[in-house]
Amino acid sequence: xxxxxxxxxxxxxxxxxxxxxxxxxxxxxxxxxxxxxxxxxxxxxxxxxxxxxxxxxxxxxxxxxxxxxxxxxxxxxxxxxxxxxxxxxxxxxxxxxxxxxxxxxxxxxxxxxxxxxxxxxxxxxxxxxxxxxxxxxxxxxxxxxxxxxxxxxxxxxx
Amino acid sequence: xxxxxxxxxxxxxxxxxxxxxxxxxxxxxxxxxxxxxxxxxxxxxxxxxxxxxxxxxxxxxxxxxxxxxxxxxxxxxxxxxxxxxxxxxxxxxxxxxxxxxxxxxxxxxxxxxxxxxxxxxxxxxxxxxxxxxxxxxxxxxxxxxxxxxxxxxxxxxxxxxxxxxxxxxxxxxxxxxxxxxxxxxxxxxxxxxxxxxxxxxxxxxxxxxxxxxxxxxxxxxxxxxxxxxxxxxxxxxxxxxxxxxxxxxxxxxxxxxxxxxxxxxxxxxxxxxxxxxxxxxxxxxxxxxxxxxxxxxxxxxxxxxxxxxxxxxxxxxxxxxxxxxxxxxxxxxxxxxxxxxxxxxxxxxxxxxxxxxxxxxxxxxxxxxxxxxxxxxxxxxxxxx
Numbered sequence: 001x002x003x004x005x006x007x008x009x010x011x012x013x014x015x016x017x018x019x020x021x022x023x024x025x026x027x028x029x030x031x032x033x034x035x036x037x038x039x040x041x042x043x044x045x046x047x048x049x050x051x052x053x054x055x056x057x058x059x060x061x062x063x064x065x066x067x068x069x070x071x072x073x074x075x076x077x078x079x080x081x082x083x084x085x086x087x088x089x090x091x092x093x094x095x096x097x098x099x100x101x102x103x104x105x106x107x108x109x110x111x112x113x114x115x116x117x118x119x120x121x122x123x124x125x126x127x128x129x130x131x132x133x134x135x136x137x138x139x140x141x142x143x144x145x146x147x148x149x150x151x152x153x154x155x156x157x158x
Numbered sequence: 159x160x161x162x163x164x165x166x167x168x169x170x171x172x173x174x175x176x177x178x179x180x181x182x183x184x185x186x187x188x189x190x191x192x193x194x195x196x197x198x199x200x201x202x203x204x205x206x207x208x209x210x211x212x213x214x215x216x217x218x219x220x221x222x223x224x225x226x227x228x229x230x231x232x233x234x235x236x237x238x239x240x241x242x243x244x245x246x247x248x249x250x251x252x253x254x255x256x257x258x259x260x261x262x263x264x265x266x267x268x269x270x271x272x273x274x275x276x277x278x279x280x281x282x283x284x285x286x287x288x289x290x291x292x293x294x295x296x297x298x299x300x301x302x303x304x305x306x307x308x309x310x311x312x313x314x315x316x317x318x319x320x321x322x323x324x325x326x327x328x329x330x331x332x333x334x335x336x337x338x339x340x341x342x343x344x345x346x347x348x349x350x351x352x353x354x355x356x357x358x359x360x361x362x363x364x365x366x367x368x369x370x371x372x373x374x375x376x377x378x379x380x381x382x383x384x385x386x387x388x389x390x391x392x393x394x395x396x397x398x399x400x401x402x403x404x405x406x407x408x409x410x411x412x413x414x415x416x417x418x419x420x421x422x423x424x425x426x427x428x429x430x431x432x433x434x435x436x437x438x439x440x441x442x443x444x445x446x447x448x449x450x451x452x453x454x455x456x457x458x459x460x461x462x463x464x465x466x467x468x469x470x471x472x473x474x475x476x477x478x479x480x481x482x483x484x485x486x487x488x489x490x491x492x493x494x495x496x497x498x499x500x501x502x503x504x505x506x507x508x509x510x511x512x513x514x515x516x517x518x519x520x521x522x523x524x525x526x527x528x529x530x531x532x533x534x535x536x537x538x539x540x541x542x543x
Contacts (some may be wrong), residue, residue, distance in 0.1 A: 086301035088353045093279040115289045127309040
């Protein structure tokens with residue numbers, strides 16, 4: 001009996017540990033929806049209490065006069081504008097494989113600014129460029145596998 | 159605020175900055191002992207201690223004071239808000255005296271980064287922060303601001319590099335500074351790219367060091383017979399306004415908030431301030447802060463720099479010690495050592511880098527990056543003599 005409990009406890013500890021080390025391959029169902037036959041989109045959280053739209057997910061609503069826990073998920077625009085972009089050559093120790101890394105702030109029409117990795121050539125992004133949401137690897141997990149999440153790339157010129 | 163007592167700086171101490179073999183607690187002890195000597199007091203006179211450290215561990219303050227034999231003799235409280243930690247520790251010591259709880263208290267900032275951090279990597283928000291998880295490092299966030307500043311104002315990367323030229327030159331004769339003296343625009347621009355447009359020589363180094371500030375009441379100043387009385391006119395801490403919407407990244411909401419509060423608390427305006435030690439972790443920061451602190455109008459920071467208004471002989475001397483671009487930026491230490499250096503300037507104890515006739519000095523240090531804020535914290539001090 002005692003032995004059995006020990007084993008269970010160890011299994012639980014292992015499970016917790018692997019979760020802490022990060023074995024996810026998708027970041028994150030609360031942020032990003034990738035429908036089968038449609039293009040991916042970011043999930044906005046519209047507060048049913050005060051009407052404000054949030055990204056990422058906040059529960060409760062961070063409006064201190066509201067703090068409602070009731071949120072409606074809405075689709076955020078897939079297209080936005082670069083506020084600023086930079087090519088990063090020295091990053092986090094675990095991100096060596098991803099250098100140089102292009103990152104930027106993307107302004108969405110909903111009045112939301114998103115920090116994101118950008119896919120494209122270094123030295124090619126300008127303030128004001130129009131970009132669209134795609135998915136791709138953003139870092140590796142604890143097992144060295146890529147984690148898929150949202151990124152942006154330049155829109156094809158119309 | 160009127161019920162607060164006047165608070166003075168009784169003594170200051172710092173270590174030489176650089177990549178050092180001694181860990182944070184030894185550096186902290188050195189700064190504490192130097193400050194006690196400078197104040198001419200006994201360790202027994204110190205009634206409380208606040209210790210700022212960013213990343214070196216837990217119960218860092220007790221680790222410092224145990225080795226000095228002071229544990230068990232006074233309360234020790236550890237203070238952490240990333241880069242703002244050291245200044246926040248001094249703020250806490252200030253409050254302890256201002257509110258009349260203690261007559262003498264000490265604020266310490268210390269950090270050894272080089273022994274603990276992986277070389278060739280950059281500090282970042284932690285992995286619970288969405289931007290941190292997506293690979294943001296602090297230098298990238300500042301690079302994004304620099305790119306936008308260049309886009310909006312027509313400033314050039316050469317303009318940014320001039321901040322390094324100025325600050326290294328200021329530090330030439332400062333025995334505590336690390337990288338100092340002449341550096342050319344070419345050397346700065348040709349150094350390794352970290353995050354466009356910021357090259358290595360436009361970024362603060364990963365260094366180690368410590369600073370300590372002993373504060374006391376008017377009664378203690380009289381008792382010690384201090385002839386050079388540096389008073390803390392304002393000591394303010396603010397947290398970063400949060401919004402997920404667009405922010406003007408060429409402005410700085412929290413720095414404007416923090417300095418405005420300090421100006422109100424002290425009744426001193428930017429036109430009366432002789433020198434500033436700011437959070438010049440990257441060249442772009444100074445330009446943003448000239449404007450955010452109200453030393454010039456929005457968009458005119460670049461003009462101030464070009465016209466020599468922020469160096470000796472100008473309107474206000476920014477970074478007379480050489481700033482973080484010369485000292486490097488040991489997270490927990492910087493905020494405290496800015497105050498140490500401002501005290502020395504007001505006492506006229508900076509041969510070769512003295513701001514002549516300095517009577518009022520400000521220091522400002524932000525801390526941390528949390529998604530939706532420009533910085534998590536900002537601590538501001540205004541001192542006068």
